[in-house]
Amino acid sequence: MDQERRDVLAQAELDTRAVRAGQVRTHEGEHAEPIFATSSYVFANAAEAAARFSGDQPGNVYSRYTNPTVRTFEERIAALEGAEQGVATSSGMAAILTTCMALLKAGDHLICSRSVFGTTTVMLTKYLAKFGVETSFVSPTRLEEWQAAVRPNTQMLFLETPSNPLAEIADIAAIAEVAHSCDSLLVVDNCFCTPALQQPLALGADIVVHSATKYLDGQGRCVGGAVVGRAEQMSEVLGFVRSAGPTMSAFNAWVFLKGLETLRLRMEAHSASALTLAKWLREQAGVEQVFYAGLPDHPGHALAVKQQRAFGGVLSFRVKGDRDAAWRFIDATRLMSITANLGDAKTTIVHPATTTHGRLSEEDRKAAGITDNLIRVAVGLEAVDDLKADLSRGLAAV
Incomplete structure (x- = not known):
């Protein structure tokens, strides 16, 4: 050049x-x-x-x-x-x-x-x-x-x-x-x-x-x-x-x-959909806690607003129950891909304690907050209403 x-x-x-x-x-x-x-x-x-x-x-x-x-x-x-x-x-x-x-x-x-x-x-x-x-x-x-x-x-x-x-x-x-x-x-x-x-x-x-x-x-x-x-x-x-x-x-x-070439457009779309789903998940009876910095009561929300342009496409949440409840939730979804990758146009769902963080000791997982009832969702570019419907399938199985 x-x-x-x-x-x-x-x-x-x-x-x-x-x-x-x-x-x-x-x-x-x-x-x-x-x-x-x-x-x-x-x-x-x-x-x-x-x-x-x-x-x-x-x-x-x-x-x-x-x-x-x-x-x-x-x-x-x-x-x-x-x-x-x-x-x-x-x-x-x-x-x-x-x-x-x-x-x-x-x-x-x-x-x-x-x-x-x-x-x-x-x-x-x-x-x-x-x-x-x-x-x-x-x-x-x-x-x-x-x-x-x-x-x-x-x-x-x-x-x-x-x-x-x-x-x-x-x-x-x-x-x-x-x-x-x-x-x-x-x-x-x-x-x-x-x-x-x-x-x-x-x-x-x-x-x-x-x-x-x-x-x-x-x-x-x-x-x-x-x-x-x-x-x-x-x-x-x-x-x-x-x-x-x-x-x-x-x-x-x-x-x-x-x-x-399409990075900003995708990141804004991922972020918008993730925020919508995070707010929706908080209202569901089967969800114990939602982790997403776009939520105003998230401990890091103010700092995220200061150093980020948006909040990203990854959220996680704890379902009410144990590992089996989390697995039932994941297995009941029909649209989301059960895979540990993220950043995809396709929404992915995974159980961190037995996949991405599965090689850590139980003590290290506990220190990092990786509980058995935690589920991670990397929100893709599908229609938000379809993703809500898929998460509802998971909730019905818990």
Whole structure:
């Protein structure tokens, strides 16, 4: 992309950047982004090959870490998040692992919200710990716990907000101050909001990670991830991708590019339907409690209004009863998909305690509020009245 177009896009609104950022046309003059389905690239001569491999000359080297389609996606998600640089990965978990492996070392300490995706917790405690990185878990909403957990060797703070699945809202700006007071990095998983609804870097975070599998795609087609932030840190992140190979494919990058073009429109629609369903669920006799930050009495509502543009498409609720009651509810639905994925055009329903958070100990699930009667719904783009009817089927079975 020529510099003049880059300058125009830098001043453009989010919708325009979601459609145009990173786009580079080849000599064919194509309008849609092409898929560069190649593993390697041909050099004009040996000297050019040497210059490309050493980094002295810009250009493609090998698709494990340089591919034009992937680069377009990286530039676009970075533009949407207001970051200097983006790095694509093979999955959302690969994005988190890559960030930790690139920026932490043996002897370092990490502070993590206890309300994160269950696999994130497993990765930190079972695998990253093998390399000498210790993790402390704290409440996402109690700032004093973040402050008290800081040690001389603390190098990173990690959170997701809204949290999965209870929609707890962490104060990004306040936790960023804690991180920076001890010369640490704040990493925020922005999967549930996406840059269409929340921009953590503008609130003080240093790095944002994504499971592109979710809302960035929007139709449940591909698995992928992304890390965005300052060029200084992203150089290390890209270095890990180059060496270890958790690489996004060109085809998946192309699919995500198409998803980004409709991101804001979808996120607004998901949010509107989720809010309607959350309000409706609160009125149902078989529902014990609803968790959605769009509800005015949610503990994090005021903060969500401050740092988000809307409240997202994921809600959860506790039915009256035990695990069997929750399972009967889920099994009685006929429209919703029983799957752990989210961010899809199709509404999904799942039992967190035995799926997304099933590998956690009972003690850890209890600490995170993952009870046996909790159900998570990721609201899709179907008609709201049809979704209400399906939830009514579930309620009738409890």
